[in-house]
């Protein structure tokens with residue numbers, strides 16, 4: 001199998017040979033710079049992909065539902081490996097015990113959908129989410145299996161949002177105790193009829209759950225999504241003049257605007273704890289927003305209302321513009337570095 005490293009080295013050699021006339025030597029994509037984008041372009045050519053093929057670049061959304069926490073744990077791990085925004089599907093009615101009385105509620109929900117899959121009334125209500133799908137090329141659906149079908153709440157989400165996922169690259173992760181996942185994949189294809197399903201769905205079950213990290217690593221390698229360690233621009237956060245944290249930077253108008261500003265000078269601001277899940281503070285100036293409804297993960301850096309920067313050490317679902325993600329820390333290390341719950345800190349943002 002050709003590894004990414006080998007592809008990259010070969011691409012760099014080919015870079016000098018492929019330049020069209022009138023362009024800088026090595027500027028394969030004609031954007032007047034010779035950079036990683038040109039190497040990716042050459043890799044695409046080597047892999048026989050057209051330069052504009054969706055998914056080789058572009059943003060990724062992870063949409064998940066989790067009732068007992070297994071899928072939540074998978075997504076926590078996945079979000080440290082793939083450059084992605086995350087959205088959690090939540091039931092409108094909280095506190096239902098789907099497994100009570102020999103799984104009575106859970107199986108009634110699945111039967112209702114199975115009996116009338118085209119009737120909106122068959123689907124249990126979920127909390128509304130406003131997602132700007134024009135921002136995403138790739139969508140990863142992570143869901144539990146219920147009675148061999150896709151969990152009912154995730155089916156509602158896809159029933160409502162599936163039409164907006166037309167032509168997106170769709171990848172799937174399914175978690176079950178032991179049942180096979182073919183019918184869950186069939187549910188997704190029914191609910192996203194015009195999705196471009198890529199790769200094989202990843203099946204995580206009670207037998208292989210302990211190997212989740214390795215399973216995700218191998219699976220991601222088969223997909224055309226951008227992984228965190230392929231992101232080249234780094235954002236640094238210096239806390240109270242001491243600890244310096246490193247973050248990957250998202251690829252969107254808000255993150256680009258912040259990076260542009262940081263090329264001129266670092267930005268320092270004071271941040272305070274809020275809601276037991278974040279440190280937030282005003283940047284003293286505004287940046288372009290690209291807000292989307294997101295369930296934040298520990299380490300996420302988000303622009304809020306255009307002029308506040310939020311660093312998360314817990315989860316919250318709201319509309320933010322993603323800026324980046326702090327790398328390589330456990331939640332406890334992150335909380336210690338951010339002095340979570342200990343009052344105001346001074347944060348200096350820089351790109352070197």
Ligand SMILES: Cc1cc2nc3c(=O)[nH]c(=O)nc-3n(C[C@H](O)[C@H](O)[C@H](O)COP(=O)(O)O)c2cc1C
Pocket residue numbers: 065066067068069070071072098099103106107143144145146147148175176177178179
């Ligand atoms: C209502 C319900 C029905 C389920 N049906 C099955 C099943 O038919 N086969 C199976 O292997 N697991 C079944 N499970 C177990 C889940 O698929 C499994 O525990 C999954 O990892 C749960 O993910 P979560 O913790 O993110 O909710 C069921 C769970 C629930 C709540």
